[in-house]
Amino acid sequence: MKVCVLGGDGYCGWAAALYLSKKGHEVSVVDNFARRTWDHELGVQTLTPIQPLADRLRAWYELTGHRIELFVGDVTDYDFLSTTIDNLRPEAVVHFAEQRAAPYSMIDRKHAVFTQVNNVVGTLNLLFAIREFQPECHVVKLGTMGEYGTPNIDIEEGYIRVEHNGRSDVLPFPKQPGSFYHLSKVHDSHNMMFACKIWGLRATDLNQGVVYGTVTDEVTLDEALINRFDYDEIFGTVLNRFCVQAAVGHPLTVYGKGGQTRGFLDIRDTVRCVELACLNPAGRGECRVYNQFTEQFSVLELAEMVQLAGRELGLEAEIRHIAGPRVEAEQHYYHAKHSKLIDLGLKPHYLSDSLLDSLMNIAIKYRDRIDTATFLPQVRWESAKNERRRSTAASLSETVI
């Protein structure tokens, strides 16, 4: 089928574009290279040496014969986006083109406002462009499990039946997002539900957990195709950071008690989930929500798993609890449903099988590129203005708890 991937130069977007292309879909990619610009802004880089997008696409074509068309532009520019949708007339648009880091949105007011305006306007533009030029198109939008927060009840997939004072209704699951970024995704979700209702659009909101790993079958074809592996305090996810810390013998830095529990998934499952959503489109007027993760772990459990895996490779890494920069519960109930994608045919990869192959080996292979100064949190939720200073080496002395 004809699929357009917005944000196809990013971590999940790149992996998804290649996977869909290999599966025989007619894939095009939209990107404005914002993600690469943010690395420059923050003075960080992916552990893996990723190539320019044009080079990656050329390599993919030479290796596989599959051509992926590239449209360079910003989804907040309606003229650009709507012209692209009009030209392509895709059957599905997969929307990864958002600022996706909670800490980035918490740096200061400008970053909070940027994140919300960028994400909300991009998604509104997409909904209007589809309404205008390709109303049958299925919007597959990346949301996040972080939209739900950590309620003291089971988390359902998007909607919940509420019984109240003798009456009952199925309502959007109440949201308690924990950063200006997560809030932007909640805003998107509400906007998207409304657009489906009034215009009869088709949408699937994939509330994704924390993604780990960088290796998919496609990127292993050639070094030129290698995907991002972010481990810095802003864009890095916790599991990547632990692996990189273990690779250089740095303590695994757990925020607070480490009881923060979240849903996780392997990037190989991300790309499969996206395809499953595309292959099984929502009905007209339907805004489906799938919780897209395969296992849930606490941060401390992850640290212990990495510590063990490191030992198998001869790496010793202590676990160190440091003051967390976020305002979040360090111990809480967490039970989130995630059966709908399994019902569609997802066969999960499990972390216990992937940790050595897909994470530790990458961390070790590119060990020389690790910048330990980017490990420590400098963006604090309580502060309205974070001044981020880059030092040449990490110092744990002030923050150990």
Next chain:
Amino acid sequence: MKVCVLGGDGYCGWAAALYLSKKGHEVSVVDNFARRTWDHELGVQTLTPIQPLADRLRAWYELTGHRIELFVGDVTDYDFLSTTIDNLRPEAVVHFAEQRAAPYSMIDRKHAVFTQVNNVVGTLNLLFAIREFQPECHVVKLGTMGEYGTPNIDIEEGYIRVEHNGRSDVLPFPKQPGSFYHLSKVHDSHNMMFACKIWGLRATDLNQGVVYGTVTDEVTLDEALINRFDYDEIFGTVLNRFCVQAAVGHPLTVYGKGGQTRGFLDIRDTVRCVELACLNPAGRGECRVYNQFTEQFSVLELAEMVQLAGRELGLEAEIRHIAGPRVEAEQHYYHAKHSKLIDLGLKPHYLSDSLLDSLMNIAIKYRDRIDTATFLPQVRWESAKNERRRSTAASLSETVI
């Protein structure tokens, strides 16, 4: 107390500023005259001939000796807003400074994006400015009952206890807003809850119903103080429109069956509620939600009340059902709680007592200024692009159902 009213040149903002000033509070007003600009854009005007803000403020001072300080600027301009907050150091900020018309937000993509960016960024700026310069300040923010939509269960005041799979939690009430404007208010609500949680700000979210009336004790002092009375399809509210229609013998245009039920309140209650919220500030870290309305009516009930009141004044007006421009349920369950402001001391005015004095008499007094071409809905929810054409006279022929 020291109160800053954002949006003090608007309908509710002006009435609130005068009321608070008369009650002895030290009032300042922030406005960028956006509301007057939208009238120019749409080719409509308030029924009542309102004076320039500077003239109104001068008249108020001359009549009462109370000075209201004016700061002209846009709340989406952080330098302006934060400097103003820093200079004033208010104890409470009452935030009316948003684009508040659902139909305006539904005109087309630009108006939808404008409404969401304007409202979300203004509120984010306010939260950051208070965090930075006056963290003890109480934010009294106007929300809307429209955030809840029309669920099939009782609507609580902001939060609901949900029992689910044997567990229980108090969660934000699920929102089902019905326009891009209402969505912007839901976005604001989520952002504000988060800011209170992470920064310990104090906030009250006043989820207001549909306000009617233009007469408050303060504005009746002098014609120079008269408040807005909007009846056009975009900014006019349904009750105002019915009164104006009755005054010129035009059919009362009910959208669809008229079973749409909403909460309503007299503008004299709006200003009292705002003062009650200011006098009883939220605690640090608390984001309270009050449902601010006094009675609920269906649209058809309102039409019948206006028809009867008109008869008492010798005006005959038929009720005509026309195709509604909105996507909304025309018959639905509606029961919304609204006891918290009563508990704080609100003594409601009731529509049955106000209809003749505060509405019909204004409509008749300014009958010569009525533009019947603005009655009919031209902005349709199903359309992504509404071309608004102003005709010189209303034609009902196409839309009668």
